[in-house]
Amino acid sequence: MRRSRIRRAASVVAVxxxxxxxxxxxxxxxxxxxxxADRTLVRTDAGWVRGLSTAQGRQFLGVPYAExxxxxxxxxxxxxxxxWAGVRRADRFGNHxxxxxxxxxxxxxxxxxxxxxxxxxxxxxxxxxRPVMVWxxxxxxxxxxxxxxxxxxxxxxxxxxVVTVNYRLGAMGFLAAEGLDGExxxxxxxxxxxxxxxxxxxxxxxxxxxxxxxxGRVTIAGESAGGRSxxxxxxxxxxxxxxxxxxxxxxxxxxxxxxxxxxxxxxxxAFAKKAGCPDPATALACLRARPAKEILxxxxxxxxxxxxxxxxxxxxxxxxxxxxxxARVPVLNGAxxxxxxxxxxxxxxxxxxxxxxxxxxxxxxxxxxxxxxxxVLKEYPLAAHPSPTTAYAAAMGDRMFACTALRMNKAxxxxxxxxxxxxxxxTSPPFASLRxxxxxxxxxxxxxxxxxxxxxxxxxxxxxxxxxxxxxxxMVRYWGSFVRDGVPLAHGxxxxxxxxxxxxxxxxxxxxxxxxxxxxATVHGEHRCGLWDAVPSE
Numbered sequence: 001m002r003r004s005r006i007r008r009a010a011s012v013v014a015v016x017x018x019x020x021x022x023x024x025x026x027x028x029x030x031x032x033x034x035x036x037a038d039r040t041l042v043r044t045d046a047g048w049v050r051g052l053s054t055a056q057g058r059q060f061l062g063v064p065y066a067e068x069x070x071x072x073x074x075x076x077x078x079x080x081x082x083x084w085a086g087v088r089r090a091d092r093f094g095n096h097x098x099x100x101x102x103x104x105x106x107x108x109x110x111x112x113x114x115x116x117x118x119x120x121x122x123x124x125x126x127x128x129x130r131p132v133m134v135w136x137x138x139x140x141x142x143x144x145x146x147x148x149x150x151x152x153x154x155x156x157x158x159x160x161x162v163v164t165v166n167y168r169l170g171a172m173g174f175l176a177a178e179g180l181d182g183e184x185x186x187x188x189x190x191x192x193x194x195x196x197x198x199x200x201x202x203x204x205x206x207x208x209x210x211x212x213x214x215x216g217r218v219t220i221a222g223e224s225a226g227g228r229s230x231x232x233x234x235x236x237x238x239x240x241x242x243x244x245x246x247x248x249x250x251x252x253x254x255x256x257x258x259x260x261x262x263x264x265x266x267x268x269x270a271f272a273k274k275a276g277c278p279d280p281a282t283a284l285a286c287l288r289a290r291p292a293k294e295i296l297x298x299x300x301x302x303x304x305x306x307x308x309x310x311x312x313x314x315x316x317x318x319x320x321x322x323x324x325x326x327a328r329v330p331v332l333n334g335a336x337x338x339x340x341x342x343x344x345x346x347x348x349x350x351x352x353x354x355x356x357x358x359x360x361x362x363x364x365x366x367x368x369x370x371x372x373x374x375x376v377l378k379e380y381p382l383a384a385h386p387s388p389t390t391a392y393a394a395a396m397g398d399r400m401f402a403c404t405a406l407r408m409n410k411a412x413x414x415x416x417x418x419x420x421x422x423x424x425x426x427t428s429p430p431f432a433s434l435r436x437x438x439x440x441x442x443x444x445x446x447x448x449x450x451x452x453x454x455x456x457x458x459x460x461x462x463x464x465x466x467x468x469x470x471x472x473x474x475m476v477r478y479w480g481s482f483v484r485d486g487v488p489l490a491h492g493x494x495x496x497x498x499x500x501x502x503x504x505x506x507x508x509x510x511x512x513x514x515x516x517x518x519x520x521a522t523v524h525g526e527h528r529c530g531l532w533d534a535v536p537s538e
Contacts, residue, residue, distance in 0.1 A: 049090040056152035057124040062094035065203035066117040078199040094118030138224030149455035158480025161213035167196035171299040176264035179284040188310030201242035227251015235320035256317040258306035321411035330486040334421035338444035340397025355388040402527035419496040423450035
């Protein structure tokens with residue numbers, strides 16, 4: 001499948017709720033004296049925040065971790081948040097970073113606000129020094145926000161502190177240009193969104209103890225583009241020491257590859273021209289003067305993502321995994337069994353043009369070329385699939401997600417523990433963005449669908465049946481065990497296989513009626529990875 005289609009479809013992943021900026025309220029001497037009793041009042045290194053108390057624990061929403069990246073700070077590394085006086089209300093989400101509207105709940109309108117470098121903290125009541133999970137949202141690095149998940153129940157049931165993070169997106173987060181290189185500390189521009197993530201991790205290291213977390217037990221986690229972010233941070237020397245484990249959900253697509261510097265700078269020049277700033281000598285000043293709305297309008301059609309080179313990302317992540325230079329920390333990595341169905345639906349049925357039997361072979365040729373398309377046709381015959389669209393989706397999902405996840409497992413196993421899973425509940429309800437669509441399309445265990453089994457996706461309770469709720473509880477135990485101890489275990493269920501000792505074995509997460517969660521040795525063959533491993537990744 002072509003990159004442009006993946007980018008267009010990946011923007012599906014996003015969030016709940018309109019955002020509002022936090023405000024300041026005066027802090028009295030009595031309030032300071034009552035801090036020990038009032039667990040919703042916490043002092044960060046920038047000032048006091050007052051959060052919320054709920055049945056699940058405490059929430060601190062919209063807490064700034066960096067200064068607003070506006071004006072001269074646009075396309076610069078994040079700076080520590082300016083201190084504030086008084087007590088800052090932390091009872092509502094901050095702004096979405098600059099992004100277009102989408103079909104996700106809470107994203108009906110675009111955001112043109114750059115004041116968005118906030119995070120949210122969810123902590124259960126009780127003992128301190130709890131393990132911490134920092135969640136990086138999905139959305140193709142062009143959409144989404146930390147509020148895409150509400151992990152309050154997860155935090156309570158696992159005894160962990162969970163932090164969700166906003167970071168710069170699209171052109172605002174990933175513009176590379178020669179003029180910017182001279183301003184970047186690692187001499188390579190284009191990684192601002194990921195530098196935001198590292199700034200958030202430094203905030204966690206400095207502050208999370210005051211919220212009951214243990215700064216020495218931090219796990220970074222994310223789904224889709226958030227998982228890809230984790231892939232990148234594992235290979236980034238400047239992230240070392242900021243976490244002790246990583247969770248990658250459907251994030252290994254494209255083998256986690258970053259853009260080569262020359263290509264990224266070329267894209268930056270083309271973007272500047274499209275944005276009305278064609279002169280290289282003045283492009284940077286011109287772009288910084290452009291309203292965010294114009295930057296957003298001009299960014300469509302470009303590939304926004306990490307840039308390889310310099311101190312931040314010296315080499316491609318896959319190379320770092322294979323040569324042992326990546327972080328030697330435990331990793332939980334996996335994908336969903338029907339990843340491609342969301343994207344194929346978006347391309348065909350969602351446009352009102354379902355793929356037909358007659359159109360199947362030509363669609364494969366268009367996607368993969370005549371030679372590879374012919375091989376794909378043999379490996380994915382229509383007779384083996386419910387419809388032409390799902391046959392096309394199987395090939396797409398296997399190439400982009402299933403087989404890249406398995407390759408990542410193999411590469412990571414040489415430098416530390418790596419545990420493999422596959423979410424395989426093909427009866428799972430479509431995630432929130434899809435549930436109100438007028439369609440009977442069978443999404444199966446598609447991209448994003450596992451998120452609702454772990455958290456309140458977009459803050460909503462998903463319509464899981466009894467056995468799906470049982471699977472959800474089991475998954476929460478696996479993830480919680482990994483965050484606590486670096487090993488995914490669930491009472492009464494098999495241990496996730498460590499690829500160092502059980503290579504190729506995968507924990508298949510299924511409902512009881514589908515055989516229950518079990519160890520599978522056939523995932524590589526089921527996803528035709530013999531074919532895809534011989535083809536360059538996209």
